[in-house]
Amino acid sequence: GQQLNQSPQSMFIQEGEDVSMNCTSSSIFNTWLWYKQDPGEGPVLLIALYKAGELTSNGRLTAQFGITRKDSFLNISASIPSDVGIYFCAGRGGAQKLVFGQGTRLTINP
């Protein structure tokens, strides 16, 4: 079945630093989504990407849909304490099912 490899699994950074994480797939996706999950809450959609090569920003967040349609990255610029959480990528190949990456746990030292 379809699998997503998300890296890194965890990140420990200083406040103000930029963050980069990515996902790669063994198969082609038509849609890439990036979610953030805070402790005790459900994932919240951050950015959605629909076309190969698409680059989309949401405030300090920027995500890109890879040209090969098998990868995506998420960048966070000038990190702040509220960026702490677990970030998930998700891909949709067909129908309505999403495949989720394992998550990247972001920890920020003030």
Next chain:
Amino acid sequence: DAGVIQSPRHEVTEMGQEVTLRCKPISGHDYLFWYRQTMMRGLELLIYFNNNVPIDDSGMPEDRFSAKMPNASFSTLKIQPSEPRDSAVYFCASNKPGTPRMQFFGPGTRLTVL
């Protein structure tokens, strides 16, 4: 607008008991999804509905799990009998109609089976 609503937020039960989790999707959304999240397996899709009809239940672990959607504003996920390995956070999500489709998640139900 109200988001996806799930109840209860926390459930602690004993092995062998029946557990029912509830979900109210966002009004107007036509797809509803049930996920399970564990440390070991991450987020797993259990089942999803379109217009109240189950479309794909291939993720349902076994016959002890069942899900229903009697109308557009309510769905249940039932586990009977429950086992300790069912302990997880269960999320409900719904999809807004049209393209592009995006799934919006509820706050989850943390289930502990003793």
